Amino acid sequence: MTAALTLYGVKISMFTGKARSYLIKQGIPFTEVAPVSEHFNTVVLPQIGRRIIPVVETEGGTLIQDTTDIIDYCEDKGLAKMSAYPDDAQRHLLSLILELFGDEGLLRPAMHYRWNFPEQTNGFITHGFGGWQGPDATDDAKAQIKKTMKKFNGFLPALGVSPDTIPEVERSFGELLDILESHFVRTPYLFGDTPTIGDYGMMCSLYAHLARDPVPSGLMKNRAPSLFRWTERMNEAHSDYSDMPYYSPSDELPETLSALFKYIADYFLPELQMNVEVINALPGGESGTPASINPQMAVLGFGGFKHGDATIQCAVRPIRFYMLQRVTDYFASMKKDDQKAALNYLEPLGLAPLVTLTAKHRVTRKDHTEVWA
Ligand SMILES: N[C@@H](CCC(=O)N[C@@H](CS)C(=O)NCC(=O)O)C(=O)O
Secondary structure, three states: OOOOEEEOOOOHHHHHHHHHHHHHHHHOEEEEOOOHHHHHHHHHHHHHHHOOOOEEEEEOOEEEOHHHHHHHHHHHOOOOOOOOOOOEEEEEEHHHHHHHHHOOOOOHHHHHHOOOOOHHHHHHHHHHHHHHOOOOOOHHHHHHHHHHHHHHHHHHHHHHHOOOHHHHHHHHOOOOHHHHHHHHHOOOOOOOOOHHHHHHHHHHHHHHHHHOOOOHHHHHHHHHHHHHHHHHHHHOOOOOOOOOOOOOOOHHHOOOOOHHHHHHHHOOOOHHHHHHHHHHHHOOOOOOOOOOOOOOOOEEEEEEEEOOOOOEEEOOHHHHHHHHHHHHHHHHHHOOOHHHHHHHHHHHOOOHHHHHOOOOEEEEEEOOOEOOO
């Protein structure tokens, strides 16, 4: 039987981990194919317009890039066994915040631990970037591996990972491990017994990079073993929490989530606020044209913000606004009472400003890329 969907991606890719986990959990048949085939290079790549994964191809040849669009496509087509979007408005909003944080808020530790420990990681990373093609790979393939590794390694300065910021990046990542351990030792998924869009988002950095790369994987397994188990659980079709016999599903919001939202308020909100200041200072652009001042890097500008004891200078990426708008649009669509309940929960954690953090210009997606709305 041929699978209905083809997922172009690789194990080492941050965002493939989000889409793969969703397809597995939903029981949606798919075949994962490495993005090196003749079909990928001659049919998929020219339509997507840039070398980016994951991409999903339907049997009819429709191509979808961006994990959120992939998930929403499956949800719209009724393919989901259990929707990634909770029915309850408050949980729905909170899960969108966790998707935003998982997609965009952990790039710094993910990229630091991947690229700044070459002696411990080079073999694994090179294998993941295409070394799996073996010694008989073509010279072109070998050159492509080098080129791709160089490109991703080169993102570190734009992300604000530098000798000045690394101590804070490592310290705050350790803090996150403790928060997530405290949660996952009690609760199998972020909101209880079923994964949500928040879990899928958090699989981005926390799986391919931070649970698999040699250095952070060791840290996570030792300091946050229940978090590591969640990354395994998220790749199983069944619920996979028989090792938590003490857990019983509940309608209550897990108490341990509040520390996670406070963490997001402390470390991610200041960066998002800086991002909005940077986009607000731009004139915007004609609707449908690329939302970028540097199409090579898909960047809208640069800015700085406080992260613990460090000041981080980094690039502002257009995709960030697409993801942030999902949160603020959903909040704006909520009933007044639900909005009030959400604010009552987020206010003491310092995260209430996030749900109304709207920029002067909107970003949308067209032809697989971010454009001005
Ligand atoms: N927001 C996108 C991000 C995808 C992404 O950044 N993919 C990485 C690999 S994990 C990539 O191919 N990046 C290439 C690039 O940004 O040039 C999604 O959700 O699919």
